[in-house]
Amino acid sequence: MNYTNTLQSFAHNQHGQLTSIREAERGQSCLCTCPVCGEKLIAKQGGIRAWHFAHTSGNECENAGESSLHLACKEVVARASMIVKPCIGDDLQYLKIHKADMEIPVKTEDGLTVVPDVTICSSNNELTFIEIAVTHKIDLEKKEKIDSLKIPTMEIVIDSSMMEEWDWKTIEELVLHDNLRRYWVYEPQSEVIEKTxxxxxxxxxxxxxxxxxxxxxxxxxxxxxxxxxxxxxxxxxxxxxxxxxxxxxxxxxxxxxxxxxxxxxxxxxxxxxxxxxxxx
Known part of the structure; x- marks a missing residue:
């Protein structure tokens, strides 16, 4: 089942940490703010509708649900120890993560800047860019920058309408382990394959x-x-x-x-x- 409106399942708590609706106190006691606009939020935890955060003013900011989900996906990658590589078969291969940073600008040889959602580093200092597509996939301009850098880049596609309420466990399963939700935007080996x-x-x-x-x-x-x-x-x-x-x-x-x-x-x-x- 798909849901047309993405409810806001994540917010910043009083310490500035991203928290899910299941981790928050009920109502205004949650002391949470919107990661997009900074407005105070209410934790709505009723028995009929899916739990979600709402703006105290009653005016929801644009794409708050999708944007907070996107942020949660990035955090899941940033704190993970490994992530599955793109593949269609049953023989899953994982990329070990030694270090991960969110939204670190990288300069191309032409002086242009690309900002990957997450940059992960292996134990032998090899870099891989991770892009999370919730509302927008990588556009041609960003892809050209990535191609010029020749750094392996995978994009993970998350459909926000899949769930009415999102939680950490579901995101971890989809982002870290679901091999069919990702593909290589740039992979060095692909150049050899395309030539042959x-x-x-x-x-x-x-x-x-x-x-x-x-x-x-x-x-x-x-x-x-x-x-x-x-x-x-x-x-x-x-x-x-x-x-x-x-x-x-x-x-x-x-x-x-x-x-x-x-x-x-x-x-x-x-x-x-x-x-x-x-x-x-």
Missing amino acids: DFVVNKGSNSSAYTNEFQTKINDVPVRVRQFDWGVSVWSGFDTEVNLKIKKIMRGFGGRWNPRYKNWTVTGSMLFEPMVAALEN
Whole structure:
């Protein structure tokens, strides 16, 4: 179920720390303020509607629910010890976090500034940018800056309408562990993959595809290629579409290739049945 209006589930307490509605005292005793506009809030904790914060003036500031959720997501990453990398298969890989900072400006070689939501540093001092998309995804201008820096960057997509009331546990599960809610905005290895643009299968002497089918599912690009050894399926990032393709490929005995971020299955005769399954 999706909710059209995002209620405000997080606020700053009297110590300036972000707190959830479940951690606050009831009513004005919560001593909380809005992270967006700074106005005093009331903790509404009734028995009918979902618990949420409301502005004492009665005038809710624009996008307070989404903005406070975005801030909570960033804090979850900043205090975590690891975060899952983007992938569609079942073989999850985690990135260990040695240090994390929120909204630290970084200069490009051209003197331009990019401010990632969270910058994490591994134990060997390698940087990774984390972007959280609640209301707005990364625009072209920011992506170009990230590409010029050549720093691995993942974007995590959170739909604020999923929940009427958000809590820390739910955010931690989605932001840190749900591999289908993220994708690489920039990944150094992708440059090599784009240049080669073929799939290598163990035991195969041929990497050239003999047939190709391209389509879109819910406006998400999908590509099927036929090889002498079998079939590969690639798609753009979309949670619903990725799950559909995963189900189809599992039915054909397919396996996820984390290096090339596509599905492969042995048997070139499966090309037409695969295309038919994706078109249904």
